[in-house]
Amino acid sequence: MKAKISASKKMDNMLRLFLCSSCCILFLYACTGKDGSSSKTADAKQEKVDSVAIYIAKNDSVEKTITLPSELLPYERVEIRSKVQGYLKKINVDIGTRVRKGQLLALIDAPEITSRVSEFTEKIQSAKAKYMASKDNYDRIHSASETDGVIxxxxxxxxxxAFxxxxxxxxxxxYNAATYKQMGNYLAITSPFNGVVIKRNAHEGTFxxxxxxxxxxxxxDNSRLRLQVAIPEVYAGTTLKKQSIKFTTKAMPEKVFEARLVRKSENIDNATRSEIWEFEVPNPEKLLKAGMYADAKLSLQRIKPGIILPSSAIVTTLEKKFAIKVRQGKTEWVDINQGLNLGDRIEVFGSIAAGDTLVLKANEELKPDVSIQVKTVKN
Structure with missing residues (x-):
């Protein structure tokens, strides 16, 4: 009986020892697993901060090709009006008539002007006779006055x-006669330049x-045309690579035309925030029409090279735009102004010079004055 009780106690002690051992092993495993996970997370986080790709800033030519809507205008355009009141006696042209400079276009009938011209012609003769008589009288009196006491x-x-x-x-x-003679000249309306009549608003007999x-x-005058292009303000500081551009029209999309830059407005319009660039277009075959809309392709460039960064190196927030510069192993936020957008690259202005080291994939989470390790990425 005593032997049986002793064996039972021995079994209980062995069971307790096994349970205690198991608990210790599980506890140690749990601790080891937890510490290992924390260590791996910390290492990953440390690796993320320490391993940062960089970009070396450099000067590069700033070039961009853009397509802008434009409008074709006549080289010269004039509205012919009558400078004197009267009835349209004759009109020699109609819509589509090609005219030459000095060609008679219309005649105005104003009888009162003719009468006034005749009237002032007679007044000239009367005034001249009176003037000659006064002059003769003055000459005689003046000659006599040279003798003392006579006059x-x-x-x-x-x-x-009186003279x-x-x-x-x-x-x-x-002078009055000349004025009315000039008004008489206005009765004949002539063309001021070579061109084509595009509108006619009066007929013979119209007052x-x-x-x-x-x-x-x-x-x-459509023998040559003006192509006006509104250049957005952001491109106003650029120049054309060449002094000519190519453009297409909606009426003839298969044809490519060329135009030469001749003048700029040198003014930013307040309403459109753009500057007008005007190009001259030869039109000897009269294929192009004034009033057509066109798509102008312009190759623009900066006069001097500039700093161009990958778009990923620029951070945009509600307050500002900035890049992250690396100086002596520490980060530094540098404010920038954006220039031309070149697709995956952007022209920037600010405290960034050629040779500066910048974070290639910048973000707000990478704060200033943080120590980092960098890895070079081929530009």
Whole structure:
């Protein structure tokens, strides 16, 4: 009986020893697993911070090709109006008529102007006769006054004043007659340049000469055209690689035309925030029409090379744009201004110079003054 109780106690002790051993092993395994996991996470985090790809900034040419909408305009355009009131007596042209400089376009009938011209012509003759009589009288009195006591000084002054007044009347009559003769010249309307009539708003017998009326004719010179392109403000500081561009039109998309830069407005329009660049387009075959819309392809460049960074090296926040520079193994946030967007690269301005080391994939989480290890990536 005692032997059986002793064996039972021995079994209980062995079971307790086994359970205690198992608990210790499980505890040690759990601790080892937990510490190992923390260690791996810390190592991974440390590796993420320490291993940073970099980009070496350098000067490069800044070039970009853009396509902008544009408009073709006539080289010259004029609205023909009557400068005198009258009736349209004759009109020699219509829409589509090609005209030469100085060609007679229309005649205005204004009888009162003809009458006034005749009237002032007669007044010239009358004023001239009076002027010649006064001059003759003055010459005689002046000659006589050279002898002392013959002519009183007041009499000489009176004759001289009358002569000057008649002379002024004669000149005024000449000027008035010339004015009405010039108005008579306005009765014949001629073309100011070579071109084509694109509008006609009056017919024979129409009363013309009112300031508020439509022009009689509209003439355009389309032998060469102006191509106007509105250049956005961001590109206003660039120049063309060549002084010419190529463009296409919606009417003839299969044809590529060329235009030469001739002038810039040198002004940024407040409404569109753009500058007008004007190109000259030869049009000898008259294929292009004024008023057409075109797509102009411009190859732009900066005069001097600039700093261009990969877009991944630039961080944009609500407050600013910045890049992360690496100096002596520590990070530094550098504010930048963005220039031209070149696709996967961006032109930047700021405290970045050629040879500076920058973080290739920058982000806000990489704070300033953090020690890092870098790895070079081929630019």
């Amino acid at each position: 009183a000084a007041s009499e000489l002054d009176k004759v001289k004043n 000057l007044a008649d002379s002024a009347d004669y000149k005024a009559a000449i 013309v000469g009112n300031p508020s009326e439509l022009p009689l004719l509209v003439i355009e």
